[in-house]
Structure formats: structure tokens, C-alpha cells
Amino acid sequence: MIYAVGIGPGSTRTMTYEAMYAIENSDVVVGYKTYIDLIKDIIKDKEVVSNGMKQEIERVKKAVEIAKTGKTVAVISSGDAGVYGMAGLVLELAEHEDVKIISGVTASTAAAAVLGAPLMHDYCHISLSDLLTPLDLIYKRVELAAQGDFVMCIYNPRSNGRPDYLKNAFEIIKKYKHISTPVGIVKNAERENQKSVVCTLGTIDYDDIDMLSIVIVGNSSTYIKNNKIITRRGYKL
Amino acid sequence: MIYAVGIGPGSTRTMTYEAMYAIENSDVVVGYKTYIDLIKDIIKDKEVVSNGMKQEIERVKKAVEIAKTGKTVAVISSGDAGVYGMAGLVLELAEHEDVKIISGVTASTAAAAVLGAPLMHDYCHISLSDLLTPLDLIYKRVELAAQGDFVMCIYNPRSNGRPDYLKNAFEIIKKYKHISTPVGIVKNAERENQKSVVCTLGTIDYDDIDMLSIVIVGNSSTYIKNNKIITRRGYKL
Numbered sequence: 001m002i003y004a005v006g007i008g009p010g011s012t013r014t015m016t017y018e019a020m021y022a023i024e025n026s027d028v029v030v031g032y033k034t035y036i037d038l039i040k041d042i043i044k045d046k047e048v049v050s051n052g053m054k055q056e057i058e059r060v061k062k063a064v065e066i067a068k069t070g071k072t073v074a075v076i077s078s079g080d081a082g083v084y085g086m087a088g089l090v091l092e093l094a095e096h097e098d099v100k101i102i103s104g105v106t107a108s109t110a111a112a113a114v115l116g117a118p119l120m121h122d123y124c125h126i127s128l129s130d131l132l133t134p135l136d137l138i139y140k141r142v143e144l145a146a147q148g149d150f151v152m153c154i155y156n157p158r159s160n161g162r163p164d165y166l167k168n169a170f171e172i173i174k175k176y177k178h179i180s181t182p183v184g185i186v187k188n189a190e191r192e193n194q195k196s197v198v199c200t201l202g203t204i205d206y207d208d209i210d211m212l213s214i215v216i217v218g219n220s221s222t223y224i225k226n227n228k229i230i231t232r233r234g235y236k237l
Numbered sequence: 238m239i240y241a242v243g244i245g246p247g248s249t250r251t252m253t254y255e256a257m258y259a260i261e262n263s264d265v266v267v268g269y270k271t272y273i274d275l276i277k278d279i280i281k282d283k284e285v286v287s288n289g290m291k292q293e294i295e296r297v298k299k300a301v302e303i304a305k306t307g308k309t310v311a312v313i314s315s316g317d318a319g320v321y322g323m324a325g326l327v328l329e330l331a332e333h334e335d336v337k338i339i340s341g342v343t344a345s346t347a348a349a350a351v352l353g354a355p356l357m358h359d360y361c362h363i364s365l366s367d368l369l370t371p372l373d374l375i376y377k378r379v380e381l382a383a384q385g386d387f388v389m390c391i392y393n394p395r396s397n398g399r400p401d402y403l404k405n406a407f408e409i410i411k412k413y414k415h416i417s418t419p420v421g422i423v424k425n426a427e428r429e430n431q432k433s434v435v436c437t438l439g440t441i442d443y444d445d446i447d448m449l450s451i452v453i454v455g456n457s458s459t460y461i462k463n464n465k466i467i468t469r470r471g472y473k474l
Contacts (some may be wrong), residue, residue, distance in 0.1 A: 004354075006346075013255045016245065016342060020254075057472055080346040080356075084470070087350070088357035091467050092474060101350040103342045105253060109243075109317040113324070113338040117241075119317075120325035121370070122378055124361035124387060132471030133358070137386070141359055144385035148378040150361060230328050233321070234369030235294055237329060 001072045002063055002097050004090045006081035006104025010038050010191035014110065019102050023074050030063040031076030031086075032056075038078065038191070054131075060089045067097045080106040084127060084155060107189060108153035111214040114196050115184035116228030118216045123151035128158070128165045135165075142169045146176040151222065151231055154215040158206065166215065167206055173217060174201055182218040182229045185209055198227050238309045239300055239334050241327045243318035243341025247275050247428035251347065256339050260311045267300045268313030268323075269293075275315065275428070291368075297326040304334045317343040321364060321392060344426060345390035348451040351433050352421035353465030355453045360388035365395070365402045372402075379406045383413040388459065388468055391452040395443065403452065404443055410454060411438055419455040419466045422446055435464050 003022040008014040020042065023029060029036065029043045033050040036043070049066070051059055063073045077085030083106045090099055112119045124145045128138060145152050152173070157166045179202030187195045187210065199205070201217065209215065221232040240259040245251040257279065260266060266273065266280045270287040273280070286303070288296055300310045314322030320343045327336055349356045361382045365375060382389050389410070394403045416439030424432045424447070436442070438454065446452065458469040 008253065009340075013258075014253050014340065016251050016253050017257075018250045021250075057474065080342070080349075082346055082349045082354045082356050084357065088354035088467055088470055089472065091354050091462065091465055092469070101354065103246075103251065103346045103350045105317070105340045105342060106346055109319055109340045109343055112317075112319045113340045117319045117325035117328050117338065119319050120321065122361065122363045124359065124382070126359045141385040141387065144381040145361070145387075148381035149374070150378065150382075225328065228328055230325055232329070233325055235326065237294065 002067045002090055002094060002099045003074045003102055004077065004081040004087040004099065005074050005102045006077050006079055006085060007035065007039055008104040009079060009107055009110035009189045012039065012042060014105050014190050016104060019104055022102050025072060026074035027071040028066050028073045029076060030059055030073055035076050035078050039076070056086065056089055060086060060093050063090070064093055064095070064097060080104045083125070107155065107214050108216070110189040111184070111186035111216060114186045114189055114194065115198065115216060116230050118184060118218055118222060118229040118231050119151055120231040120233045121151060121219060121221065123153060125153045125155060127155040128169060129156040130162070139169065139172060142172050146173040149219045151219045152217040154217070156211055157213055157215045158209045159211050166209060170201060170204065177201060177217065182222045182224050184216045184229045185213055187213040189214065198224060198229055239304045239327055239331060239336045240311045240339055241314070241318040241324040241336065242311050242339045243314050243316055243322060244272065244276055245341040246316060246344055246347035246426045249276065249279060251342050251427050253341060256341055259339050262309060263311035264308040265303050265310045266313060267296055267310055272313050272315045276313070293323065293326055297323060297330050300327065301330055301332070301334060317341045320362070344392065344451050345453070347426040348421070348423035348453060351423045351426055351431065352435065352453060353467050355421060355455055355459060355466040355468050356388055357468040357470045358388060358456060358458065360390060362390045362392060364392040365406060366393040367399070376406065376409060380409050383410040386456045388456045389454040391454070393448055394450055394452045395446045396448050403446060407438060407441065414438060414454065419459045419461050421453045421466045422450055424450045426451065435461060435466055
């Protein structure tokens with residue numbers, strides 16, 4: 001049996017009961033070491049298999065191998081297991097093992113709760129990582145989403161290896177959205193050292209944004225009140 | 238103090254610890270009566286204010302009024318409070334009250350977990366309800382999202398009052414996505430009478446889809462394995 005478990009943004013507070021149950025009922029916990037550390041208090045007596053970034057395939061193959069011996073394995077993702085997480089690889093690589101996907105609070109809605117209520121209307125997720133996706137497709141999606149006035153949640157916005165992708169994306173977005181459009185940045189949502197910034201398309205400072213940040217760009221009905229970002233749903237108040 | 242609480246898709250199993258804590262620590266629970274019923278076991282000793290659909294503004298005004306008397310109020314949404322939920326109205330209508338938004342597992346990722354792993358790559362949410370949004374903007378978003386090869390999560394897909402919007406949306410989508418593109422439908426995700434269907438753009442049957450359903454349309458890398466829908470992230474396996 002393999003559980004693909006989304007542990008939520010970080011702390012056990014924001015985990016679901018079902019996720020906790022799946023971990024408690026597993027013999028072995030498998031995950032990226034940063035995420036294993038986030039839940040170390042609840043897995044202290046368990047066998048743990050952890051490895052680094054970009055070793056996802058190896059990690060899931062190991063989990064499948066262990067499940068074949070009859071053990072129950074929890075493969076951990078932060079956020080929701082099915083959103084840029086491990087659920088897909090587990091289903092792709094499992095053969096005859098039972099697999100259960102356990103949802104979690106995903107990074108975008110956790111970040112949104114810190115910022116206010118920016119995701120109250122149609123929105124999209126776009127990852128700016130081009131490790132597995134051609135860069136021209138990423139920019140095409142940015143353009144179409146901006147043109148459709150979607151609220152936009154940008155995952156993996158900026159790393160040392162690609163410091164300019166977010167700036168490039170914002171140049172595209174500014175062709176369609178006004179520079180006064182609210183933008184929120186949350187780093188380490190629901191983890192230690194959580195930090196959030198409320199700014200606009202015109203005033204954003206890229207320097208402090210990294211891979212642990214989520215960037216949310218509002219739509220034409222988004223406004224700022226008491227430093228909170230709110231997207232109007234359309235109610236006549 | 239007002240908590241805007243996302244209770245997740247339905248059962249208490251899929252609620253976070255933080256959501257449970259907020260409800261337990263509130264004097265009054267305010268919500269749409271269907272959602273109040275979902276959590277009736279955990280609020281049995283509390284004062285409850287519930288009303289029907291389309292009475293959201295009145296409901297939140299009542300919550301603000303109660304908070305002004307010094308009581309702690311939990312305003313309940315299903316899924317995530319900030320995704321087509323009550324978080325926005327609470328922030329819009331609150332004056333000097335403390336407001337805390339509590340995230341939950343949103344309907345799309347809960348539905349995705351039932352279907353497999355369709356949301357592994359960039360995706361969008363589009364609600365087909367035109368109560369608060371012009372229909373031409375909705376169809377424009379459908380067109381742009383299909384053009385960008387986003388995975389698409391369609392909320393409020395079909396009601397008696399608008400039986401044809403989903404069919405119309407699918408006609409637009411078929412201009413860009415192949416008719417063999419996997420489509421999943423989940424009704425009552427994580428609630429009693431959960432029902433799911435795996436089909437394709439070309440084989441979908443609209444008749445059994447209603448307001449309690451979420452429809453997920455894959456991208457060009459989505460496939461079906463053992464009746465599960467999986468969107469490839471791009472790993473070389």
C-alpha cells in the first residue's frame with residue numbers, strides 16, 4: 001500500500017486528519033529531506049527514506065520497491081500531493097500496488113490566506129521552472145492568463161539559475177494588467193520565518209523572491225484594504 | 238474576532254487541525270446550511286446562524302454584527318475559504334474586527350485525488366456560474382485556457398437554469414484540445430454519495446453533471462492508466 005500524502009504548507013496545524021492518519025499508519029515514510037524535517041516530530045519512530053531535490057524518480061521507485069515487500073509506505077509532498085507533487089509519479093511508477101492520494105492545503109491557497117483573499121475568482125497556477133517545461137510554453141501561458149484577466153499564482157518564481165524569468169513574466173503581464181494591480185508575495189507560508197509583502201505590478205522588488213516564495217497577481221477587480229489583498233467576487237455591496 | 242474557515246471538501250477527516258481549532262474556539266458558527274450540516278457533529282453545543290444560497294452578504298453582515306459584541310465567530314466555507322468562498326466578503330465587510338483566514342483543501346484538489354493526479358502541471362479554475370460574472374468573460378477564459386494547454390478545473394459546471402454552458406465550453410475547448418483528452422467528473426467529493434467518472438472530451442455525458450460536480454479537463458500530456466487520470470510532469474521515466 002502506498003499513500004501519496006500532501007502534508008500542507010508546513011506545520012502540522014495545517015495538515016488534515018487524514019494525512020496524519022496515513023503517516024501514522026505507515027511503516028516507512030519517504031520524502032525530500034526538507035519536507036521530512038517539517039514533520040520530524042510525528043515520524044520519529046518510523047523508518048525514513050529521504051533524498052535530495054531532482055531525485056524524485058529514484059525516491060518513488062524506492063517507495064514502490066518497499067511496498068512490494070508488504071509494507072505500507074507514505075510518500076510525502078508539501079502542499080497537495082497532486083499539485084506539482086509526488087502523486088503523479090507514484091501512479092506512473094506503481095505496478096499492482098494499491099495507491100491512495102491524500103490531498104492537502106496547497107501552497108497557493110495557504111499563501112492567499114496570509115495575503116487576504118486574492119483567489120476569490122477564476123485563477124491559474126503557473127510554474128516558472130523550466131527544468132521539465134519549455135520556457136516558451138511557460139511564457140505563452142503567462143500571456144494567455146494575463147489576457148484572460150485570471151488571478152495568477154506563480155510557483156517557483158525565481159532561483160539563482162534563472163534570476164530573470166519572473167521579471168520577464170511581469171513584462172508580459174503588464175501588457176494586459178494595469179501597473180496598479182495588487183501583487184502579493186509569501187515566502188515560507190505557514191513555516192518558520194514566514195514573510196509576506198503586498199505591492200503592485202509597478203512596485204514589485206524581485207530581489208528577495210526565491211524558490212520558497214509564491215507570487216500572486218490580482219485581476220482587474222482586486223484591491224488592497226488595510227494591507228490585505230482582496231479580489232471582488234462581484235457582489236453588489 | 239472572525240475566523241473565515243475552510244472546512245475542506247466535506248468530512249471532518251479532510252479538515253485541518255487549524256480549522257477544527259478555530260471552530261472549537263468560536264462562540265458562534267455562521268454558514269450556508271448545507272455546510273453547517275456537514276460539520277454538525279462538531280458544533281452541536283454552539284450557537285449557529287445559517288441561511289440559504291445567495292444570502293452570502295446578509296450572512297457575513299450578521300457575523301460582523303456578532304463579532305462587534307465581543308464574541309468569536311467562525312464563518313464556514315466548504316473547500317478553501319478563499320476559493321469562491323466567504324473569505325473575500327468577510328474582509329470586505331469587516332470594519333475593525335480581527336479577521337483570520339483558515340485555508341482548507343479546495344474542491345479541485347480533492348476531486349483530483351479521487352481521479353488520480355490530473356493537476357500535476359499548470360492548471361486553472363474557471364466557474365461557469367454567471368450570477369456574478371458576465372458570460373462572455375467566462376467563455377473568453379475557457380478559450381484562452383484551452384489555447385494555453387492548461388489543465389482546467391471547472392466549478393459550478395451545470396445547473397437547471399443553465400444546462401448548456403458546460404456543453405458550450407466544451408465546444409470551445411475542442412477547438413484546441415484533442416477529443417481524446419481525458420476528462421474527470423467528481424460529484425460530492427469526500428462526501429456521502431461520492432461518484433466519479435473518467436471519460437474524454439469526446440465521450441462526456443453531460444446529463445448527470447450538476448452544481449455539486451467538479452469537472453477536470455486534462456492537457457496534452459494527460460493520459461489514463463487503470464482508470465486513473467495522470468498528467469505527466471515531464472520526467473523522463
